[in-house]
Amino acid sequence: MSTALILGTWAALWGLNVKLAGHSFGRWAAPVLFGLTLLLLWEMTVRLFDVPTVILPAPTQITVALSENGPTLWADFVQTVLKGALSGWVMGCAAAIATALLVARSDFLRRGLLPVGNFMAALPIVGTAPILVMWYGFGWESKAAVVVVMVFFPVLVNTVAGLGDNSPMQRDLMRTYGATPSQELRYLRLQAALPFIFNGLKIATTLALIGAIVAEFFGSPTVGMGFRISTEVGRLNLPMVWASIVVAALAGSLSYGLIAALEKRLTFWHPSQRARR
């Protein structure tokens, strides 16, 4: 009976979705409806089958936990995202781009660092978290350090690849203009590298949040999203865990969206951006 009800709701909403997809506004309406469908089915499943809260709380319970624990979640957000992830992200990306600018001047260094950087970018660098927590203590500094190490190599590899992404023709043109090396860097190489740099920065935003949260599993003060998740899981207070996850998801999507919006403004000339209009 309950199964039939859930399946019926799903079929009805999917049918509506199929209708929507034909319209011009389906581009944004269809995904929204799909998300709402998932939420509704989740709520129905939990209520109709009496799923215990310790296994899967309903979306309404999570919303209640979100609204009741606003100050706690905000404090966690400040500790993990603003202090840990953001400061680490800024330091790591700045260091990576600066290193890339130095490396790009020498072909020898570029050929040496690219394979090493590619290799490092594929490694489970999160594993350095216990070491860095040991070095820098339980505060946000150790989380920022983990984030620095995690974002450094993806951004470095992308920036170095981007700085090399210009044709001899373009470089010759700069030379005929009598451009100094710094002008060539500013008006040609950096501009051409921007799409690559933004690709690296986007990867880095997700990695930064993961690094900051996972580092807290290895030791943290009594505040922070990773701390909240691991302690509330221990207390089987699942709505609160899910509320933290919602905050983490929002923080991740928003920061990704911000970078993507900045990318759109700065690299409007790139084919991948032009095609979307």
Add this chain to the structure above:
Amino acid sequence: MTDTPLSAPVAKGARRAATLDRIQRALARLLPVLTVIATLVGLWYLACIPMNAQQSLLEAERAGVAITPATAAERRDMGGLALTFGNPGEAVARAYGQERPRLPAPHQVVAELWDTTAGKKITSRRSLVFHAGITLAPTLLGFAIGSLAGILLAIGIVHSRVMDISVMPWAIASQTIPILAIAPMIIVVLNSVGVQGLVPKAIISAYLSFFPVTVGMVKGLRAPSPADLDLMRTWNASGARTLMSLRFPSSLPYLFASLKIAIAAALVGAIIGELPTGAVRGLGARLLAGSYYGQTIQIWSALFGAAIVAALLVATVSWIERVTLRRMGLAR
């Protein structure tokens, strides 16, 4: 008659020149990489001195050597660099042989790695190979499940416009979410239902490898040009036939690129999945146990063990990629 003796040395010389050329080119490729690695190792050795200075000087004091700030209390708030410059001899001499250094030297890590892989029986709890095997099982299981599900979802997305515009934005958005944060929850929740061991960790690995494969496969299945797709239509090929004969083969380079990302992500997932279970077995458990007991050398060797496993996994996928693409005539 004189043809052979004259031309033979020339051919030989040419072959030798070609070999030399090949060696030279390999050297030109390897030399920069080796230089960078050597520099990094050198920096590591240098960094050991100030990082371990506190402990070095404590040992020196206990051994009865005169050092400048004479008591540990005076030294406590001093930086490692200041201590090193105050007592260069003792700091350098005692930096590389400590039991629990803050930063172990490369040779200590390598020795520990060798000791725990070749020096122990594979079935022993102290063998790193044993722990790597424990971590590898959920990695591979999760990778298989995640990749398969990702490929199936991609096929659905490519064939249904509704799925494309309603599911794809969520697949992309879900990549911006720190998925690893929910790892402890999955483990504990499944544990409370009675599911333990391999499956919960494999679920995390599957989840992490799912989305890269989906996104890459959607790109790959859309890679055939409209002309190729029109050709399939003029042959009256069915959707399944187009999928098998055109879309799937042309998606393989994209698939392998995402599989490499996915298998590295799956390993990270399995390692993180070991943390909340109380850390008994596996590479993640070695990391956690090492950080509980301050066994820095054990942490570093587990970290390098994980790195070696990751490198081997990615190399295996690349090897399969090379063989497959060469067989299909797609190799560059």
